[in-house]
Every structure is written in structure tokens, then in C-alpha cells.
């Protein structure tokens with residue numbers, strides 16, 4: 042695991058540089074193996090990044106027909122719901138770029154039984170990697186996983202103290218967000234899948250997150266309390282932040 046920290050002066054510069062990084066990774070992956078498998082995060086921070094990817098600077102540099110979009114997690118709501126991660130991405134990015142429908146691998150949060158949605162999403166991931174790579178092994182290897190960090194140290198929908206943190210086999214599972222969150226029922230990639238990725242980006246904005254990010258980076262042993270610290274990817278981890286970590 043190789044960790045890099047990139048600090049920027051504000052969220053606009055943060056988003057622009059993260060978009061450039063993703064475009065560079067897309068170009069490299071498509072040259073290397075013919076496709077780019079990108080896992081997106083939800084929440085509010087990445088919206089500006091998605092808008093940047095849809096902007097003139099980036100849109101024309103990405104081969105959208107060879108790019109496949111997945112999500113790291115989803116709330117158990119319909120795709121047109123205000124709290125849907127897909128809905129935010131569709132507004133900021135998907136509606137503005139020529140990404141073929143078949144390249145959009147949505148977590149179906151509208152399915153009444155969340156575990157059924159998790160099973161379907163895991164099957165879709167398996168189908169994709171079986172069709173695009175020689176062998177999958179125990180876990181798929183996404184080219185790049187974009188993650189956010191919550192104030193409690195969660196990432197995707199992997200929350201402190203939850204059973205899913207010890208999941209060693211499933212690729213996708215259900216989880217419960219804390220009571221204070223708008224939507225508690227969630228579907229999320231598991232830690233082994235994220236850790237099997239070739240690259241991970243943490244995109245974190247706002248001074249309020251400096252302390253939790255410092256703990257995650259400097260004391261990864263505090264795993265159960267800070268699930269983001271359990272992300273110890275096989276490949277490169279790059280932190281994009283708009284505050285001073287050190």
C-alpha cells in the first residue's frame with residue numbers, strides 16, 4: 042500500500058485536481074487493459090468533482106464507451122429520490138456525458154428487500170469482471186474506488202462498530218447507518234473488495250474533517266472506531282483534501 046496526500050487551498054481546486062487525476066487514470070487503464078472500472082462515492086462532497094468530469098476540460102478526454110461506473114454504496118431509496126447517490130451522480134455527471142446505459146452499474150436501492158439488492162449488485166459486478174478480465178479470484182479488482190469520509194470515520198456505508206467491518210467473503214452487503222442519518226438502510230461494498238482495488242481516492246473537504254483524517258492516516262490501528270482506517274488497498278491510496286493534514 043502506497044499512500045499519497047495532496048492538499049489544496051479550497052474545494053474548487055480539490056475537485057478540479059481530483060477530476061484531472063481520474064481522467065489520467067482512465068487514460069492509463071484503457072490503454073493498459075481496454076476499460077476503466079470506476080467506483081463512485083455518494084454524499085455531497087463529490088458533486089463538484091462529478092460536475093468537473095462532465096465539464097469541457099475533462100469530458101472530451103475520457104473514452105466514455107470504455108468507462109464503467111459503479112457505486113461504493115447506496116441508500117435504500119428509489120433512484121429519483123433526493124437522498125439517492127445515483128440521483129446525485131445522474132444530475133451532476135451521467136446526464137451530461139455520452140456514457141452508454143450498459144456501462145452504468147447502479148445499486149438498485151428501490152428493491153424492497155435490501156439484501157436482494159446486494160445479491161443482485163454482487164452478481165452484476167461478477168458478470169462485468171467475468172466478461173472483461175481473464176480471472177476474478179476471490180474479489181474483483183476495480184481500477185479506481187472514490188471514497189468520502191464521514192465525521193465519525195465511516196466510508197462508503199461502513200460505519201463504526203458494525204458487523205460488516207468483519208465481512209471476509211461477500212463483495213456487497215447491507216448495513217445500517219446511525220439513527221441521526223436520513224436514510225438508515227444501506228447497501229455497500231465490503232472492505233475486502235475496496236482493498237482489492239488497484240487504486241483508491243479519498244476526497245475530503247472541510248476543516249471539520251481534519252482531525253478524523255489525521256487519526257485515520259496517522260493511526261490506522263484504530264480500525265473498528267474509524268472504518269476508513271481499514272482501507273489498506275493493495276494499490277495506491279491518494280488523499281485529496283482541502284486542509285493541512287500535517
Ligand code: 6PG
Pocket residue numbers: 082083084085086087113114115116126188189190191195196197198
Ligand atoms: C454516502 C457516502 C458516504 C460519504 C460520507 C461523506 O452514501 O453517504 O458514500 O460514505 O462519502 O458520508 O459525505 P460528505 O461528502 O457529504 O461529507
